[in-house]
Every structure is written in structure tokens, then in C-alpha cells.
Amino acid sequence: MTDENARAMASIPKNTADIAAADSRSGFWHRAVRSGDWFTWDRIGFACLCSAIGFAAGLIWMLAIPNTYGAPNGTLLMDYLSFWLAGGQALNGTPELAYVPVEFAAIQKDFTGADTVFGFFYPPTFQLLQGGFALLPYKAAFATFIVLTTGMLCLACRMITGAWLLAVCLILVPACANNAFHGQNAALTAALYGFFLVGIERQKMILAGVALGLLTIKPQLGILVPVALIASGNWRTFLSASVTTFVVAGASVAVLGAGVWLVFWQQAPVAAAMMELGGVEWGKMVSVYGGLRLLGLAHGSAMVVQVVVGLAAAVCVWRAWRRSEAMAVRSAVLVGGALLVTPFALSYDLTLLVVPCAYLIRDGLKSGFLPYEKAVLALVIVLSASTSPLAVWLGLPVAPLLPLLVIWLGLRRMDQAPRPLAGIDDPAQTSAIAG
Numbered sequence: 001m002t003d004e005n006a007r008a009m010a011s012i013p014k015n016t017a018d019i020a021a022a023d024s025r026s027g028f029w030h031r032a033v034r035s036g037d038w039f040t041w042d043r044i045g046f047a048c049l050c051s052a053i054g055f056a057a058g059l060i061w062m063l064a065i066p067n068t069y070g071a072p073n074g075t076l077l078m079d080y081l082s083f084w085l086a087g088g089q090a091l092n093g094t095p096e097l098a099y100v101p102v103e104f105a106a107i108q109k110d111f112t113g114a115d116t117v118f119g120f121f122y123p124p125t126f127q128l129l130q131g132g133f134a135l136l137p138y139k140a141a142f143a144t145f146i147v148l149t150t151g152m153l154c155l156a157c158r159m160i161t162g163a164w165l166l167a168v169c170l171i172l173v174p175a176c177a178n179n180a181f182h183g184q185n186a187a188l189t190a191a192l193y194g195f196f197l198v199g200i201e202r203q204k205m206i207l208a209g210v211a212l213g214l215l216t217i218k219p220q221l222g223i224l225v226p227v228a229l230i231a232s233g234n235w236r237t238f239l240s241a242s243v244t245t246f247v248v249a250g251a252s253v254a255v256l257g258a259g260v261w262l263v264f265w266q267q268a269p270v271a272a273a274m275m276e277l278g279g280v281e282w283g284k285m286v287s288v289y290g291g292l293r294l295l296g297l298a299h300g301s302a303m304v305v306q307v308v309v310g311l312a313a314a315v316c317v318w319r320a321w322r323r324s325e326a327m328a329v330r331s332a333v334l335v336g337g338a339l340l341v342t343p344f345a346l347s348y349d350l351t352l353l354v355v356p357c358a359y360l361i362r363d364g365l366k367s368g369f370l371p372y373e374k375a376v377l378a379l380v381i382v383l384s385a386s387t388s389p390l391a392v393w394l395g396l397p398v399a400p401l402l403p404l405l406v407i408w409l410g411l412r413r414m415d416q417a418p419r420p421l422a423g424i425d426d427p428a429q430t431s432a433i434a435g
Contacts, residue, residue, distance in 0.1 A: 036374025044169065051172040058181055059146070063139050071114035080142045080183025082118035085111065087130030087141075095127055095256040099263040101270055119279075121271045124252040124260045126185070126217040131255075146180045149188040153354065156194025160358040170354050170361075174385030179348040186351035189218050193335060194355045196225075200234065201327045209240020216245050220342040221352070223310075224317045228334050231321040275344050283391035286350055289343035291397030306343045309400075313337035316407055324414045328363040332356040332410025336403035347388040347399065353380060356406050363413070370416060376405055 032038040061067055062076060069077050085107055086098035097103045098120045105117045120127075133141040150171055157167035170176075171187075179186040192215040199208025215222050229238045253261065274280055275289075282293040288309045292302035313336075320333035335356045339345055357377055364373060380402050387399035 033375045034371050036369060036372075036378070039374050039378055048169045048172045051174070051177065055172060055177050055180065058177065059143070062181060063143055071112040071116070073113040075112040075114070076139060076142070077112065077114060077116050078142070078181070078183045079118055080145065081108065081112070081138070082120045083122075083126075083130045083145070083183070083185070084134055084138050084141050086120045086122075086127045087132070087134030090127050090131035090256055091134050095124065095260045096263040098127060099260070099267040101267070119271070119274065121267070122217060123219070123249075124256050124264055125248050127260070128252045128255055129217070142183050146183060146187070149185065149191065150176060150180060152191035153187045153194065153351075156191045156198065157354065157358045159198045160194060160355070161362045166358070166361065170358055173354060173357075173381045174383075175348065175350040175381075176354065178385040179351045182348050184346075184348040185218065186348045189215060189221055189349075190352045190355055193221075193338075193352060194358070197327055197331050197334075197355065197359075200232075200237065200330075205234060205236040206240045208234075209237040209242075210244045212237065212241035213244020213248060216248070220344055221338050221349070223341050224314055224334060224337045227314050227317045228321040228330070231318045232330075271344070280346070281392065283395075283397070284346055284388045285344070286339060286347055286387055286399035286402070287343045287345045288340060288400045290345075291391070291400050294391055294395065294397045303343065310341035313340045313407070316411065320410060320414060326363070326413065328356070328359040329410045329414045331359045332406050332413070336405075336407035336410065339403040340400065340407070347385065350384045350387070350399070350402060353384060353402060353406055356410065357381065360409055360413070370412060373409060373412075376409060380405055 030037075062069065062078070066074065071077050075081070082098075082104075085104070086095075089095050089098045089107070097107065101119065104120060108117050109115065133145050135141075136144060153176070154167045154171045157170045158164055161167060161170075176187060192211045195211035196208045196215065199205065199211060212222070212225060215225075225241075226238070229235075229241075249261075276299050278293070282290045285291070285293075287306065289302045289306040292305055293299070297305075316333050317337045320329050324330060335352050339349060339352060357380065360373070360377060364370075383398065383402060387397075387402070390396045390398055
């Protein structure tokens with residue numbers, strides 16, 4: 001037997017079990033789910049192109065064409081209206097009115113001629129920021145805020161992945177579009193989380209703390225960050241974040257006055273009551289609490305479960321930040337935990353998951369994806385703007401599963417060394433993207 005014939009014979013499966021195994025590896029389950037080979041760059045690129053076209057067309061429709069979201073006088077009724085009007089009150093010298101529900105509702109009705117009212121539950125530091133945008137007309141401010149904050153998120157993703165193409169793809173995920181159409185601030189908070197994590201990874205602890213201090217514009221999303229910093233011994237970041245928080249708060253006091261903070265804290269029970277009484281539809285929340293209320297649990301029972309889940313998330317953050325320095329692990333567990341620990345998080349807040357997805361994709365391209373990792377990432381991305389419709393229309397509160405899956409991906413990477421699966425990556429494409 002020639003050497004060529006011997007090699008040919010060796011390549012033939014020796015029994016039916018080998019044949020079945022070979023067939024299963026090339027089957028749909030293996031390609032689409034286990035290895036994720038189905039998620040090729042041409043398919044991803046086509047999906048991103050469609051997303052970009054829909055993104056742009058949707059914003060043009062909202063901002064330039066009369067539509068169903070307009071008030072009788074044509075004012076666009078979206079969340080950003082409350083931001084802009086709160087900033088306007090700062091410019092008018094009456095910032096405290098944004099925190100008096102009756103007064104702020106009257107201001108909105110006078111401006112829109114509609115009964116739709118949006119609450120403003122953000123601290124005065126965020127109101128101070130919106131004062132700059134309130135110098136612009138409403139729709140121009142809306143567009144400017146979305147472009148700038150989404151651009152910041154794109155920059156954060158570029159710093160994480162090292163590739164502009166990947167960064168642009170990441171800001172085109174459905175959650176980002178959902179955030180943009182609402183005129184919300186999730187792209188801003190996600191960008192600040194990204195800058196914080198990049199600072200930690202690059203040992204720029206002071207700059208990481210500055211980004212973290214600015215994140216206090218939405219304090220409920222930073223509940224677990226002290227756990228992470230203490231577990232990893234990042235005391236410089238902790239100190240820098242504390243100083244930044246006091247400086248920003250002091251600037252708001254200097255510009256808006258100390259009284260606005262007092263009114264802000266007096267309004268806090270209103271926000272809690274809105275959550276408890278369903279002032280914000282539970283189906284539009286992405287928290288464990290919102291999901292349980294949608295399923296019929298009472299406030300007390302749902303809150304108990306929420307606390308238990310939050311404590312479990314804190315334990316996961318402590319473990320990840322104590323045992324691992326890999327940012328794919330740390331970011332996934334911290335950001336996923338941030339969305340699980342707070343009872344008040346809405347669908348657009350899922351934009352935060354872009355940051356750990358960026359780290360997981362970067363590490364997957366570099367060292368190989370774990371089995372099922374690509375498929376789970378795709379599931380998280382695809383469902384990131386679909387949780388509210390599923391909950392509101394079908395009564396299926398699937399939103400808490402997304403941060404839970406991201407935490408699972410992070411912990412899994414801590415416990416398993418990634419090994420490239422056969423045929424999972426095209427090295428030439430990977431190096432071209434990463435470069």
C-alpha cells in the first residue's frame with residue numbers, strides 16, 4: 001500500500017459511531033448553535049447594514065416627518081422631552097420645578113398641548129448637563145444628544161476592541177436603536193461604563209474613577225461597582241470616583257443652588273411609588289422585580305426575590321473581580337449584575353450590555369470562542385430591543401434572562417480556558433477585523 005493510500009484509509013471513519021460524530025459536527029446544531037460557524041462576517045455585515053439603514057430612517061421619520069408620536073401641536077412626545085425641559089428650567093433659574101411633579105406636568109402640557117407627561121427622576125448633575133442642550137431647539141437638542149452619546153459609546157467600543165468596524169457594528173445593535181428612538185441616556189451610561197473598564201484594564205486608575213464618578217448621573221446602575229473595586233483592591237479608582245462625584249455635585253450646587261438637591265430627595269418617594277403602583281408599565285422594565293410584578297406577584301414578594309437576586313449578583317461580582325483580571329470576565333459579571341441588582345431598569349438600559357459583548361467578542365476573536373458562546377451573544381443582541389414587546393403583548397418577561405446570560409458567559413470564561421473550535425474562525429478575517 002502506498003503512503004497516499006494509507007493516508008486516505010486513515011481519514012475514513014472506522015465505524016458508524018465515527019460517521020455519526022462527523023455528521024453531527026457538520027450539522028445545523030453544531031454550525032448555528034454550538035460552534036456558531038453560521039455567524040459569518042458577511043451575514044453579520046448584512047445585518048449591520050440593514051440596522052444602520054433602519055436606524056437612520058427611523059430617526060429621520062421621528063425628527064423630520066409628522067408621525068404618531070407627535071402631540072396635537074406637532075411636538076415629538078418622547079422621553080427626551082423631560083430632559084430638555086428640565087434643562088430649560090435650569091436655564092430659567094427655576095431648576096427645582098423639574099422635581100415638583102404637578103409643576104413639571106403643567107410645564108409639559110403648556111409646551112405640547114397634550115396630556116402625556118414624562119417624569120424626571122435624575123439628580124441635578126444630569127439636569128446641569130441638559131442645560132447645555134436646552135440652548136438648542138427641542139428636536140435639534142434631541143438629535144445632538146443622541147449623536148454625541150452614541151458616538152461616545154462607539155469610541156468606548158473602539159478602545160475595547162481596537163477596531164472601528166467592530167465598534168460601529170456594536171452601536172447598531174437593536175438596544176442602541178431603542179435607546180436612540182426614546183432619546184434616552186443609556187448610550188451615555190454605557191459609554192461611561194466602557195471608559196471606566198478600559199481605564200481599569202490599562203491601569204489608568206484615576207481616569208477610570210473620573211468616568212465612574214460621572215456615572216452617578218444614574219446612580220442605580222452603579223450599586224455593585226464598590227463591591228468590584230473593594231474585591232480587586234482598586235482604592236485609587238475608588239478615591240478618584242468619590243472626588244469626581246463631589247466635584248460634579250458641587251458644580252451643580254454652585255450653578256443650580258443647594259435647594260434643588262433638597263427638592264430632588266423629597267421627590268424620591270414619588271419614583272418609588274410609580275414603580276410600585278405600575279406608573280411605569282412593568283412589562284417595559286427589564287428588572288427581576290418588573291418581571292415578577294408582570295406575572296402577578298405582589299410588591300413585597302417581588303421585592304424579596306429582587307433582593308435575593310441582587311445579593312447573588314453581588315457575590316458573583318466579588319468572585320469575578322477577586323479571582324480574575326480578564327476584563328471579559330469582569331465586565332460581563334459587573335454590567336450584567338448592575339442590571340439585575342436594581343429593581344428600576346427599563347428596556348433601553350439593555351444598551352449597557354454592548355460593553356461586555358465588546359469584551360467577549362474581542363477575546364473570542366483573539367483566543368477562540370467557547371462552545372455556544374457565539375450563539376448566546378447573538379441571542380442577547382437580537383433580543384436586546386424585543387423584551388418589552390414580548391412582555392407587554394405576550395406576558396413573557398424575558399428581559400432579566402439577558403443580563404443573566406451575560407453573567408454566565410463571564411463566569412464561564414473564568415472557569416474555562418477558551419479553545420478554538422474546529423472551523424469556528426477564519427484567521428485571515430479575524431486579523432483583518434482586529435487590525
